[in-house]
Amino acid sequence: MTFSMQKLFGGRSGWVSIALLAVVILVVFPLAFDLFRLNLIGKYLTYAFVAIGLVTLWGYGGVLSLGQGVFFGLGGYAMAMFLKLEASDPESTKIQSTPGIPDFMDWNQITALPWFWEPFHSFTFTLLAILVLPALFAYFIGAAMFKRRVGGVYFAIITQAIALILTILIIGQQGYTGGANGMTDLKTLHGWDIRTDSAKYILYFLTGSVLISVIAGLRWMLSTKFGRLLLAMRDREDRVRFSGYDVANFKIFMFCVAAIISAIGGALFTLQVGFMSPSFVGIVPSIEMVIFTAVGGRMSLVGAVYGALLVNAGKTVFSESFPELWLLLMGGLFIAVVMFFPNGLAGLYEKHAAKLKTLAQRVLTRRAPTAPPPTSATVSTLAPEKSAASASGSRSAKRKGRVLTTEGSR
Amino acid sequence: MDGSSISEMSSILAMQGFAGISLFSVLLLMALGLAIIFGQMGVINMAHGEFMAVGAYTTYLCSHLVVTYMPGFQSYYFFFAVAAAFGVAFGIGYLVELGLIRFLYKRPLDTLLATWGLSLIMQQILRSTFGAREVSPTLPEWLLGSMHLTETIEIPINGLMVMGLTVFVTLGVFLLLHRSRWGLRVRATVQNRAMSGAVGINTGQVDRVTFALGCGIAGIAGAAFTTIASTGPTSGSQYIVDTFLVVVFGGAGSLLGTVASAFAIGETQSILEFFLNGSMAKVITLLAIVGILMMRPEGLVVSKVRR
Numbered sequence: 001m002t003f004s005m006q007k008l009f010g011g012r013s014g015w016v017s018i019a020l021l022a023v024v025i026l027v028v029f030p031l032a033f034d035l036f037r038l039n040l041i042g043k044y045l046t047y048a049f050v051a052i053g054l055v056t057l058w059g060y061g062g063v064l065s066l067g068q069g070v071f072f073g074l075g076g077y078a079m080a081m082f083l084k085l086e087a088s089d090p091e092s093t094k095i096q097s098t099p100g101i102p103d104f105m106d107w108n109q110i111t112a113l114p115w116f117w118e119p120f121h122s123f124t125f126t127l128l129a130i131l132v133l134p135a136l137f138a139y140f141i142g143a144a145m146f147k148r149r150v151g152g153v154y155f156a157i158i159t160q161a162i163a164l165i166l167t168i169l170i171i172g173q174q175g176y177t178g179g180a181n182g183m184t185d186l187k188t189l190h191g192w193d194i195r196t197d198s199a200k201y202i203l204y205f206l207t208g209s210v211l212i213s214v215i216a217g218l219r220w221m222l223s224t225k226f227g228r229l230l231l232a233m234r235d236r237e238d239r240v241r242f243s244g245y246d247v248a249n250f251k252i253f254m255f256c257v258a259a260i261i262s263a264i265g266g267a268l269f270t271l272q273v274g275f276m277s278p279s280f281v282g283i284v285p286s287i288e289m290v291i292f293t294a295v296g297g298r299m300s301l302v303g304a305v306y307g308a309l310l311v312n313a314g315k316t317v318f319s320e321s322f323p324e325l326w327l328l329l330m331g332g333l334f335i336a337v338v339m340f341f342p343n344g345l346a347g348l349y350e351k352h353a354a355k356l357k358t359l360a361q362r363v364l365t366r367r368a369p370t371a372p373p374p375t376s377a378t379v380s381t382l383a384p385e386k387s388a389a390s391a392s393g394s395r396s397a398k399r400k401g402r403v404l405t406t407e408g409s410r
Numbered sequence: 411m412d413g414s415s416i417s418e419m420s421s422i423l424a425m426q427g428f429a430g431i432s433l434f435s436v437l438l439l440m441a442l443g444l445a446i447i448f449g450q451m452g453v454i455n456m457a458h459g460e461f462m463a464v465g466a467y468t469t470y471l472c473s474h475l476v477v478t479y480m481p482g483f484q485s486y487y488f489f490f491a492v493a494a495a496f497g498v499a500f501g502i503g504y505l506v507e508l509g510l511i512r513f514l515y516k517r518p519l520d521t522l523l524a525t526w527g528l529s530l531i532m533q534q535i536l537r538s539t540f541g542a543r544e545v546s547p548t549l550p551e552w553l554l555g556s557m558h559l560t561e562t563i564e565i566p567i568n569g570l571m572v573m574g575l576t577v578f579v580t581l582g583v584f585l586l587l588h589r590s591r592w593g594l595r596v597r598a599t600v601q602n603r604a605m606s607g608a609v610g611i612n613t614g615q616v617d618r619v620t621f622a623l624g625c626g627i628a629g630i631a632g633a634a635f636t637t638i639a640s641t642g643p644t645s646g647s648q649y650i651v652d653t654f655l656v657v658v659f660g661g662a663g664s665l666l667g668t669v670a671s672a673f674a675i676g677e678t679q680s681i682l683e684f685f686l687n688g689s690m691a692k693v694i695t696l697l698a699i700v701g702i703l704m705m706r707p708e709g710l711v712v713s714k715v716r717r
Contacts, residue, residue: 148707339524
């Protein structure tokens with residue numbers, strides 16, 4: 001237990017933050033909010049999938065991808081195609097000129113199901129498609145870019161171009177993809193109606209649990225040597241290369257992992273909201289997902305979830321009451337995050353939590369602590385979530401007198 | 411096929427080719443400003459499209475003022491409007507560099523995000539000031555209509571004007587950057603900032619003016635754009651990705667590369683549009699660009715300076 005507490009999952013403070021998040025999502029929110037708002041929160045949690053993928057890709061790996069909406073959309077559209085086929089059985093589409101095919105195909109005078117829709121009759125294939133197709137796509141793009149050492153800004157612009165290409169393709173090929181309206185009228189998953197209240201509750205808990213398990217899995221992955229390598233690649237890529245590691249392969253792997261996670265988010269989104277459209281695939285939503293990560297803390301998985309929840313909640317509240325103000329606020333948020341708190345809310349929390357904790361300790365015990373508290377201390381690179389200073393810092397401070405800090409270099 | 415349809419085909423191709431040149435000149439105008447900012451300074455300005463929109467709205471304002479107060483001036487106001495668009499965009503660009511960009515030089519990804527935020531703010535300001543509907547200035551009469559080159563080939567005059575403006579601006583930028591004192595300072599600052607500062611060049615001022623110039627050219631592009639389409643608050647964001655691709659494809663840091671890539675992209679898209687429908691043409695053009703970039707990331711024209 002000691003090993004897993006100290007090394008895996010980011011130490012004891014890491015366990016605490018995941019447990020806290022789990023309690024908030026699975027217990028507090030369902031008790032505090034009615035079904036309508038809970039459904040909204042479930043939607044925000046699917047965006048959080050993309051945000052946590054970006055934490056590993058951008059925060060730890062240093063690769064900014066402005067096209068994560070592509071993978072979100074691939075997963076979402078795969079699920080939507082399955083649901084749409086199920087909702088378009090010959091029974092319910094009797095009034096169409098060609099029964100048995102989706103309504104938008106009928107409007108566009110398509111008379112037979114296109115070949116690439118056929119496999120989506122099977123749920124197994126759909127699940128495979130959600131996991132494998134985005135990974136293949138990401139592998140292809142990643143291999144072409146990272147092997148040629150295209151990084152940084154160029155990579156970001158090309159991911160934007162890919163998001164644009166996919167959007168134009170989906171909107172232009174209205175007959176095959178539903179066009180700008182997307183795929184709507186999704187009703188049942190294997191006979192289970194996804195529009196009922198009980199289904200919405202079940203889907204919310206499903207989303208929440210999958211999110212927590214993915215976060216735990218990513219935490220584990222980042223606490224291994226792989227996580228350290230990612231950080232090293234982010235900071236000094238050439239040195240990692242000189243040490244003998246194939247930097248490109250690691251980046252491609254990370255890109256594929258982020259793609260798969262975003263696709264899972266997209267599929268859960270389709271299930272919860274009941275439709276999928278190209279407005280979640282393009283450049284603007286992709287950059288919004290980056291801002292969720294930036295606000296929550298690009299080095300913090302749990303922080304990214306809170307960031308996604310916060311920004312989306314703000315969007316809903318402000319677009320209702322002050323629509324003109326919202327874009328100004330969001331633009332200002334971008335600029336503020338970049339200039340003033342680059343590590344997001346999690347970074348702010350870390351910087352000040354240690355001070356607040358020792359202050360609280362002093363006030364409560366009303367005597368000076370025996371060892372000078374470290375001023376700003378993050379003990380390990382593995383757990384930037386919460387400062388472990390109070391727990392282990394004072395011990396090591398007695399031994400060494402000074403705790404090394406690895407506070408974010410960006 | 412008899413002779414008349416061959417000549418029809420060739421005149422269609424000629425008109426499509428001319429449409430391609432028209433598209434090329436619009437792309438080039440937009441990309442020139444970005445080529446200066448991104449290519450020379452390495453700053454990603456995602457708000458570039460919004461500066462274009464500012465130029466377009468300035469032209470609209472000028473036309474509105476002229477129509478209301480000086481109707482007799484209507485045939486001549488356009489060139490003053492272009493100059494005003496340049497001036498306004500230049501001024502705003504100068505302030506933006508002063509307030510935001512100069513803190514972010516070492517962090518290109520963060521500049522990307524910050525300028526995206528700036529673009530959202532500018533979009534909202536334009537929307538609140540001018541309304542969400544699209545507007546169009548009243549164009550002078552000589553700009554409307556088309557010219558008949560032969561019996562079957564018709565060339566719109568505003569296309570010719572945009573081309574002429576592009577040639578003028580490109581030559582101007584080239585001369586400014588490579589034949590003037592100020593251009594020398596810019597190139598020196600870009601190549602070796604520390605030495606330029608040591609030699610006595612005010613690098614901060616040079617940066618500010620370069621950024622403002624890039625934004626000013628975007629303003630001219632916006633003014634030229636009003637002759638082709640109407641302007642709304644989101645017009646800027648529609649072309650930002652294309653503009654970046656033109657600059658990156660041509661090889662950041664090379665004006666000649668920007669010209670070449672704008673030409674290639676404009677012509678490819680136009681000719682494909684003739685054979686396929688509009689969206690597929692765009693998709694294939696973009697795919698080709700991304701594919702070529704994946705194989706040759708430096709772009710068409712590689713700068714031989716070691717950075």
